[in-house]
Amino acid sequence: MLIHLKIAIRNVLRNKRRTLITLSAIVFGVVSLMLFGGYMDYSFKGLRESFIRGRSGHLQVYKEGYWENKNKDPLKFTIDRDDYSAIKKVIEQEEHIDFAMRRLEFSGLISNGENSFIFIGRGIEPAQENMLGIGTFVQITEGKTLSDGDQDGVILGKGLAEQLEVPIGKYLTIMTTTIDGALNAIDVKLTGVFNTGVKDYDDRALMVPLAASQNLLYTDDVQGIVVVLDKTENTELVARNLTKRFKDSNLHLEIKTWSELADYYHKVVDIFNGIYGFLKIVIAIIVISSIANTMMMSVFERTREIGTIRALGTKRGGVLNLFILEALTLGVTGGILGLFFGTIACKAVSAMGLTMPPPPGYSQGYPLGVNIVFDVMVFAFILSVVTSLISGLFPAHKASKLEIVDALRHI
Amino acid sequence: MEKVILKGVTKDYHLGNTVVEALKGVSIEIGEGEFVSIAGPSGSGKTTLLNLIGCIDKPTSGDIFISGQNVVGLREKQLDEIRARKIGFIFQDFNLIPVLSAFENVEYPLLLTKIESPKRKERVKSALEEVGLLNFARHRPNELSGGQRQRVAIARALVTNPEIVLADEPTGNLDSQTGETIINLMLQINQQKGTTFIFSTHDSMVMKHARKVIKIHDGKISQ
Numbered sequence: 106m107l108i109h110l111k112i113a114i115r116n117v118l119r120n121k122r123r124t125l126i127t128l129s130a131i132v133f134g135v136v137s138l139m140l141f142g143g144y145m146d147y148s149f150k151g152l153r154e155s156f157i158r159g160r161s162g163h164l165q166v167y168k169e170g171y172w173e174n175k176n177k178d179p180l181k182f183t184i185d186r187d188d189y190s191a192i193k194k195v196i197e198q199e200e201h202i203d204f205a206m207r208r209l210e211f212s213g214l215i216s217n218g219e220n221s222f223i224f225i226g227r228g229i230e231p232a233q234e235n236m237l238g239i240g241t242f243v244q245i246t247e248g249k250t251l252s253d254g255d256q257d258g259v260i261l262g263k264g265l266a267e268q269l270e271v272p273i274g275k276y277l278t279i280m281t282t283t284i285d286g287a288l289n290a291i292d293v294k295l296t297g298v299f300n301t302g303v304k305d306y307d308d309r310a311l312m313v314p315l316a317a318s319q320n321l322l323y324t325d326d327v328q329g330i331v332v333v334l335d336k337t338e339n340t341e342l343v344a345r346n347l348t349k350r351f352k353d354s355n356l357h358l359e360i361k362t363w364s365e366l367a368d369y370y371h372k373v374v375d376i377f378n379g380i381y382g383f384l385k386i387v388i389a390i391i392v393i394s395s396i397a398n399t400m401m402m403s404v405f406e407r408t409r410e411i412g413t414i415r416a417l418g419t420k421r422g423g424v425l426n427l428f429i430l431e432a433l434t435l436g437v438t439g440g441i442l443g444l445f446f447g448t449i450a451c452k453a454v455s456a457m458g459l460t461m462p463p464p465p466g467y468s469q470g471y472p473l474g475v476n477i478v479f480d481v482m483v484f485a486f487i488l489s490v491v492t493s494l495i496s497g498l499f500p501a502h503k504a505s506k507l508e509i510v511d512a513l514r515h516i
Numbered sequence: 517m518e519k520v521i522l523k524g525v526t527k528d529y530h531l532g533n534t535v536v537e538a539l540k541g542v543s544i545e546i547g548e549g550e551f552v553s554i555a556g557p558s559g560s561g562k563t564t565l566l567n568l569i570g571c572i573d574k575p576t577s578g579d580i581f582i583s584g585q586n587v588v589g590l591r592e593k594q595l596d597e598i599r600a601r602k603i604g605f606i607f608q609d610f611n612l613i614p615v616l617s618a619f620e621n622v623e624y625p626l627l628l629t630k631i632e633s634p635k636r637k638e639r640v641k642s643a644l645e646e647v648g649l650l651n652f653a654r655h656r657p658n659e660l661s662g663g664q665r666q667r668v669a670i671a672r673a674l675v676t677n678p679e680i681v682l683a684d685e686p687t688g689n690l691d692s693q694t695g696e697t698i699i700n701l702m703l704q705i706n707q708q709k710g711t712t713f714i715f716s717t718h719d720s721m722v723m724k725h726a727r728k729v730i731k732i733h734d735g736k737i738s739q
Contacts, residue, residue, distance in 0.1 A: 106627055108616075108620070108623075108624060108627050111616075111620075112613065112615055112616065115615035115616075116615055119614075119615055409609075409611060410611070410613060410614075412611075413605075413607070413611040413613070414613070414624070415572070415596075416570065416572050416599060416605050417599065417600065417605065417624065417625050417628065417672075418596050418597070418599040418600025418601070418625065418628045419596070419600075419628060420592075420593060420596045421592070423628075509572040509573070510567050510572055510573045513572075513607070513611075
């Protein structure tokens with residue numbers, strides 16, 4: 106009945122201090138969820154883009170069988186020029202693809218004339234790699250990155266460059282085995298030093314122009330085509346479409362999405378989600394206790410009033426509704442206020458410009474930001490309402506079970 | 517037709533291991549339109565008697581007929597209905613809902629029955645007018661004097677046009693002058709509308725105004 110809603114709302118307004126304290130608990134809960142959920146979203150997106158832009162691209166296309174055998178025989182299942190033309194044709198038909206580029210991976214020794222060090226190398230198409238992330242997500246800390254005209258330039262990872270200790274412009278020798286197993290070496294000129302932020306990688310990595318690497322390995326092939334999309338959100342869609350198109354064109358290729366390659370990312374997501382789940386439970390308990398306590402007090406204080414309205418003819422169900430409505434009023438009001446303050450809090454934290462320490466394995470920190478996530482807001486609001494309902498149930502039930510004469514005799 | 521008939525009604529209370537016999541076999545008849553006071557000292561059982569007639573409590577044994585219907589053995593929801601439609605209550609402590617205005621307090625019992633809004637508003641207005649408090653319709657109980665609160669309570673009790681109005685010590689919390697005014701008001705309504713009034717009291721002034729007095733002592737009717 107509408108009158109019960111009126112009574113419920115007015116009773117919530119009646120004891121302002123108690124209501125404020127109860128609402129504070131709910132607001133605190135909602136704001137905490139929004140801050141943590143928003144921080145998680147920001148961190149995940151940052152980590153994800155950093156991985157995509159600094160390493161994998163959105164999708165990688167290989168010859169069928171490459172992935173299974175890549176540790177035993179990385180140069181066996183390769184994509185040749187004909188394959189590449191066919192792939193390019195398919196990719197041109199697909200929406201959401203910004204561009205695609207080739208990569209040739211190899212490893213060997215690099216020498217400055219005095220000392221040699223092991224490296225993991227990559228032959229790249231410089232103009233496209235720059236569009237993906239070199240220069241932005243992958244910082245150039247000395248010199249400059251490769252350009253399309255470069256024949257014999259090399260850029261070294263930060264750790265590797267430190268070990269080799271040569272100035273920009275100096276020549277280095279890189280040595281590896283060709284596709285047929287023979288030893289080969291070329292001289293390359295140090296063009297610049299890069300920093301991906303991942304220490305283990307930067308300690309060993311180097312990049313040369315694709316042509317130079319193909320020269321070195323005596324092949325025209327590559328292992329993988331990296332595909333870059335307009336938006337990360339389109340990854341699964343494009344992966345499905347390309348798989349179908351490759352099948353229809355009778356190309357024996359396999360596709361890996363960035364997600365399938367990002368083991369570290371998923372581990373981070375899982376840990377955070379575990380903590381977030383724990384946080385949700387803690388907050389639910391706090392909010393339930395707070396509202397239940399307030400409701401029990403409310404029922405106790407209004408025992409005689411309950412007896413009166415029952416004497417007037419209100420059914421037990423009516424009394425139950427009255428107190429459930431009061432609990433819901435608290436939950437809904439607290440939820441709305443929480444969303445309001447939560448939005449302000451998220452914006453405020455992002456505006457503070459704080460820096461987080463580097464995550465494990467990374468060499469630099471990142472700016473602290475908190476996103477405003479719609480899903481988190483919806484969840485937090487629903488949690489407020491549901492917990493308020495749960496808290497109200499027991500007190501409302503007790504109220505409805507009161508015997509009229511006993512209730513009327515109450516102080 | 518007799519409005520209220522009690523036949524051999526007993527009521528026992530269990531306090532821990534002891535049994536208190538509040539009513540020990542009461543039989544009374546109250547006719548329609550009567551203005552009856554149930555008089556007796558504290559603990560005599562008058563409140564218990566009123567509670568049983570008002571269907572907010574159940575007897576241990578015996579029968580109670582309200583307008584010819586035996587209310588003993590009825591289900592709870594049926595008793596809720598009877599109270600909503602046929603009975604009006606006036607309490608010693610007024611028992612108005614603090615967060616509602618005088619108007620809303622008087623309106624409340626009408627919301628338990630299915631009367632539409634414009635008719636409801638009319639009934640509330642005329643009830644308040646009858647007790648002389650139409651100008652105070654928007655006031656909350658804490659903005660009214662004791663006498664005014666009791667008058668609102670009377671309006672609330674009458675707004676559903678009940679067959680019986682039960683009042684438990686209606687003048688108990690009022691000074692003698694205000695108390696007399698209240699009783700006269702109730703008498704007036706009784707004469708104009710023919711509503712049966714039953715109230716319990718140990719106030720001799722009140723007993724004076726009653727046209728019939730039922731004396732109760734130690735759970736039994738005394739003559």
